[in-house]
Amino acid sequence: MHDIIRLVWFDLKHELRPPVWIIMEWITFTIQLGIYGALISQLVTGISNYQQFYAIGFIVMMTFGIGSHTGRHFVEHAHEGRLPYLLSLPISRSKLFLSMALQGGIELALMISVPLAITLALIGNFTFLSVVGAIITLFVLGFGVAGLMLGLSFIAFKSADIYTAITVGLSSIIIRFSTVLYPLMFLPPSYAPVALLSPLTYGADLVRLLLGFDPSILLDPIYAVAVLTALAVSTLGLGMLLLQRLVEGVKSA
Amino acid sequence: MYAVETQNLIKRYGKTHALKGLDFTVNPKEIMVLLGPNGSGKTTLLLILATILKPTSGTAKVMGLDVAKQPTKIRQILGISFQEARGFWRHKPAEILHFHAAICGVPKSERGAKIEEIMKGLELWEARNKLFMHLSGGQTKRLEVSKLLIQRPRFAIFDEPSSQVDLRGKRKIWGEIHKLRDEGSTILVATNEVREAEYLADKVTVLDQGKSVVCDTVRNLKDKIAGGDVVELLLEPGPNNTEELREELSMIEGTVNLVVAGENQYRAHVSMAEAWVPKMTSLCYERKARLLSVRVTEPSLDDVFLHFTGKVLETTTNA
Ligand SMILES: Nc1ncnc2c1ncn2[C@@H]1O[C@H](COP(=O)(O)OP(=O)(O)O)[C@@H](O)[C@H]1O
Ligand SMILES: [Mg+2]
Numbered sequence: 001m002h003d004i005i006r007l008v009w010f011d012l013k014h015e016l017r018p019p020v021w022i023i024m025e026w027i028t029f030t031i032q033l034g035i036y037g038a039l040i041s042q043l044v045t046g047i048s049n050y051q052q053f054y055a056i057g058f059i060v061m062m063t064f065g066i067g068s069h070t071g072r073h074f075v076e077h078a079h080e081g082r083l084p085y086l087l088s089l090p091i092s093r094s095k096l097f098l099s100m101a102l103q104g105g106i107e108l109a110l111m112i113s114v115p116l117a118i119t120l121a122l123i124g125n126f127t128f129l130s131v132v133g134a135i136i137t138l139f140v141l142g143f144g145v146a147g148l149m150l151g152l153s154f155i156a157f158k159s160a161d162i163y164t165a166i167t168v169g170l171s172s173i174i175i176r177f178s179t180v181l182y183p184l185m186f187l188p189p190s191y192a193p194v195a196l197l198s199p200l201t202y203g204a205d206l207v208r209l210l211l212g213f214d215p216s217i218l219l220d221p222i223y224a225v226a227v228l229t230a231l232a233v234s235t236l237g238l239g240m241l242l243l244q245r246l247v248e249g250v251k252s253a
Numbered sequence: 254m255y256a257v258e259t260q261n262l263i264k265r266y267g268k269t270h271a272l273k274g275l276d277f278t279v280n281p282k283e284i285m286v287l288l289g290p291n292g293s294g295k296t297t298l299l300l301i302l303a304t305i306l307k308p309t310s311g312t313a314k315v316m317g318l319d320v321a322k323q324p325t326k327i328r329q330i331l332g333i334s335f336q337e338a339r340g341f342w343r344h345k346p347a348e349i350l351h352f353h354a355a356i357c358g359v360p361k362s363e364r365g366a367k368i369e370e371i372m373k374g375l376e377l378w379e380a381r382n383k384l385f386m387h388l389s390g391g392q393t394k395r396l397e398v399s400k401l402l403i404q405r406p407r408f409a410i411f412d413e414p415s416s417q418v419d420l421r422g423k424r425k426i427w428g429e430i431h432k433l434r435d436e437g438s439t440i441l442v443a444t445n446e447v448r449e450a451e452y453l454a455d456k457v458t459v460l461d462q463g464k465s466v467v468c469d470t471v472r473n474l475k476d477k478i479a480g481g482d483v484v485e486l487l488l489e490p491g492p493n494n495t496e497e498l499r500e501e502l503s504m505i506e507g508t509v510n511l512v513v514a515g516e517n518q519y520r521a522h523v524s525m526a527e528a529w530v531p532k533m534t535s536l537c538y539e540r541k542a543r544l545l546s547v548r549v550t551e552p553s554l555d556d557v558f559l560h561f562t563g564k565v566l567e568t569t570t571n572a
Contacts, residue, residue, distance in 0.1 A: 003356055006352065006355055006356055007356070010344075010352045014343045014344070077340065080339055080340040081335075081337060081339035081340045082339065082340025082341065083340075084300070084305050084335065085335065085338075085340065087304075087305045088303050088304075088305055088328065088331075088332075088333050088335075089328065089356050089357070090325070090328040090329040090356070090357060090358070091325075091328075091356070092325050247305060247306055247307045248306070248307050249264070249266045249297075249306050249307075
């Protein structure tokens with residue numbers, strides 16, 4: 001356990017000293033919610049509490065950001081030659097993998113702590129269990145998104161540039177075509193099926209359901225749980241596969 | 254028991270055959286140098302022993318432990334200094350070494366003093382708080398080597414430990430590697446520099462195209478070469494110093510081969526210098542070519558490499 005903490009901290013301390021980017025994200029969240037969210041919620045008539053709906057969507061986007069950052073980080077390690085060093089240390093592969101996941105988890109926890117607190121204060125009416133459920137959902141989503149980035153490295157492993165281009169491009173599509181900002185039923189019929197392909201749709205709707213939104217505008221939670229679980233499990237598999245290819249000497253982006 | 258033992262070790266990267274059935278052993282507590290040109294498979298072998306790379310087939314054991322079956326156990330007794338140190342752009346040397354020492358189990362009470370001693374010894378102390386990305390090539394190499402000198406593993410692997418380092422630095426690094434051996438560690442060094450090999454090796458394995466060509470002590474390798482002596486000649490420039498003379502020199506009885514080593518300079522591999530030199534001087538006297546100097550030396554590892562592989566080892570004489 002000591003080793004895992006050491007590994008996590010070795011890298012994390014450089015991200016957190018100083019923690020400017022996290023604080024900037026908090027400020028962005030507050031401003032977006034306070035101005036844009038408040039204004040737009042007066043225009044949106046279909047949802048009674050659009051500001052809160054929007055707040056959760058924003059947190060889901062942050063989760064996506066951290067998840068994809070963590071996944072890309074892992075791939076870049078492999079590319080830059082840091083992973084061979086880590087692989088040479090007297091720790092098991094599973095501990096190494098765990099330390100990378102843990103680092104992403106800690107970054108996610110820090111990032112969403114303040115926004116989530118503000119959102120909960122806004123909603124006001126929630127139970128302890130529903131909050132725990134929402135947090136778990138966000139972590140599973142983040143982990144799954146990291147896996148998505150690992151998966152992409154197999155498609156684009158020839159070049160780091162192609163990899164970056166694809167992940168950036170795909171990220172914006174995944175966010176736009178999802179229920180992060182509006183419910184599925186409000187989407188134009190031609191977009192709705194595409195939104196069902198975005199993992200954010202499942203994460204956002206499940207969190208909203210847990211925090212007491214009207215189920216009639218949300219996806220069936222059974223699907224959401226199933227999709228998110230499948231995504232997280234495939235992350236584990238892809239992470240191991242990437243390590244495996246590395247020890248076989250296959251260069252990946 | 255051997256410290257390292259490989260049997261019919263094969264590694265392919267797609268179509269590239271990096272190791273082609275390597276049989277290789279290292280005795281405990283000795284420095285084994287792998288000498289071979291770029292691309293001969295040195296790094297591949299080292300990475301397999303460090304359990305970072307999987308062999309395609311064959312077996313490799315470190316201290317009796319199989320790389321495929323007990324990789325974590327092997328990593329607990331082994332340390333590797335990579336050919337290229339990369340990937341810690343935002344870290345500082347002191348911080349990297351503290352992390353390495355801690356994760357490799359150097360007791361907390363000893364870390365600070367050890368790190369200071371090694372960093373000062375390798376002239377890194379001044380740069381201890383620079384960012385890794387601002388270090389020079391030579392400094393990153395010293396840092397990479399320092400990791401093992403602090404860790405002091407039972408089995409230490411150095412991949413080109415002094416490339417890009419100046420001569421003074423090379424001497425320091427070599428001295429430190431000797432010290433580590435004297436404390437009882439087994440050491441494996443890969444290099445393409447003859448001087449490094451001569452300085453460090455208890456034994457040398459010559460590697461060429463993924464195969465071990467020969468393995469022995471430096472002394473025995475040199476004795477094994479037919480034409481055990483090397484004579485270097487420097488002639489006065491002049492009309493009598495001609496191509497015909499060169500041919501006549503190479504016809505002298507006992508000449509194994511004779512190559513032009515520079516302007517008016519020849520390097521001859523001969524079987525017995527005592528017999529060859531008088532014949533050579535009288536030939537030069539007859540042909541009225543004046544000898545400026547004659548030097549009898551023993552063959553270098555360059556000659557050994559040439560002899561066993563038929564190829565010239567391209568060395569980087571950057572120091
Ligand atoms: N990851 C890799 N992918 C493909 N080919 C590789 C890889 N690593 C090394 N090679 C090839 O394998 C051969 C041996 O390389 P290497 O072990 O690095 O030799 P050395 O360390 O002696 O220079 C070379 O032909 C090299 O190009
Ligand atoms: Mg090499």
